[in-house]
Amino acid sequence: MLTQTSPITARPLPVPASPTPVTALAAAPAVCPQEGQRIASNLKLVASLLSLKRRIVHAGDVIYRAGERFSQLHILNSGFFKLVSMSSDGREQVVGLKFRGDWLGFAAIANGSYNCDAIALDTAEVWSVRYDELLLACAEHPGLMAIVHEAMSREIMRDRDSLVAICTLPADTRVATFLHHWAQSLAVRGLRADQFSLRLTRAEIGNYLGLTLETVSRVLSRLARAELIAFNEKSRRDICIPDFHALAAYVEGRDHHAGLH
């Protein structure tokens, strides 16, 4: 019997092994280069094997709503989406953010209807595919099936990362992690990551992170004061990340009490 003694509380970590090189990233807006290529080539393969309905949507447009019957999956070719879940008693919750190459609607497969709203955060191109067609194509093309499984797997991974962040991090780090992740997602996709628009209100960010909008606002102000980020002088929803590594260091906890007051 293994001693499963003392899990939760701090412990001398065992094997660092060679775990996933989570953020073993090097210089600059650190990007694993093949990551972006994977996304692009997956999109190409999907487009070549499936009959897709392509369309352009704009900020605020809704791809699907909770409760609608599920019949299609959607692939994001460009733009940004948020997924908003609404529970019976009216609590609203941003449960996910989606970028180019991400799939939307996986969670609806299990019980045949969507369980959240998918809302565009800006102009975006969406490819839609009937799920029954997808199943047929997957049976035919192993590579496609692999892509689909990988996308679902990745979604599970990311959800867990969110959970860990929300459960274990204080507000400052949570917001910093959010910014870091957003920048990383942009960089991976070849978009500029040192300067971008958040596309979410403070309230939405807070909701996503389990915080109030006031707390998010205060944290952003603190991060700016610590020069881990900077605001665009026009819109405070556009931020710069002057030193990505400083932000990464802060997120990783190597720097947790650097200023920030």
Added chain:
Amino acid sequence: MLTQTSPITARPLPVPASPTPVTALAAAPAVCPQEGQRIASNLKLVASLLSLKRRIVHAGDVIYRAGERFSQLHILNSGFFKLVSMSSDGREQVVGLKFRGDWLGFAAIANGSYNCDAIALDTAEVWSVRYDELLLACAEHPGLMAIVHEAMSREIMRDRDSLVAICTLPADTRVATFLHHWAQSLAVRGLRADQFSLRLTRAEIGNYLGLTLETVSRVLSRLARAELIAFNEKSRRDICIPDFHALAAYVEGRDHHAGLH
């Protein structure tokens, strides 16, 4: 595929306001009966189509560890598991709980290595299948592919439910939701849900819910005082749920400040 409107955490999405969609009288959990049948028949189908390695494991045994190379998925035929993720700086986090019929390892598909530990919470029977074999079998048998997709989809759904609970609920309700979900999971699988062992320490529960062990302990004491639960006189890890509907009502928020002091 049947339209099965029975999410584990009974969540009447469409109709709000209706005080109780719950099935009337019984003091037992409202179980959608085909839910348990779905699990059983899925297991049967999986067993008939795949060459499985079956084994019995015991509490504390580890099926896989974070960092190990991924090559197999695992299906839980009986027993309970926890998934524990460990971040680089030593934060440990319970990221999931698994029951009969659940699959383990989906999150490892994306990058080829497990990213958490899977640890048995008691004696359990695990079926393991090579992932490459599974892919071949899926291409052959559409029904199998549907089962796999459904399982992944369900995992995504559940992770979101966790996120919503943790982000939006106060400690009392969070713990109550946890108990409710556990009981529901047992009931669906034909196990007795009015009296069971938690199989987790207070520290583990708290970790899973983003709370401290002291808070969990206090909440459980309050819930017991409010008679929403009761402790077994022998072990305070064994609890009874005298009135499942009262607990459900509390979770649903219809009853949030009932006693609890």
Added chain:
DNA sequence: CGGTGTCTTGATTCTCCTCAACGCGCGTGG
């Protein structure tokens, strides 16, 4: 121009965490 939505900042409140002490059951070893 006023109205509205977003954001910031301050003051106050309150929930939950931290720290601490203690009880209990259980296995080990004197």
Added chain:
DNA sequence: CCACGCGCGTTGAGGAGAATCAAGACACCG
């Protein structure tokens, strides 16, 4: 046998951090 350590759980006191409440600034727009 009992003492002891140890893991687990409970409970209290005090404090920290985030929520709440409140006020005001700013941009945008019909």
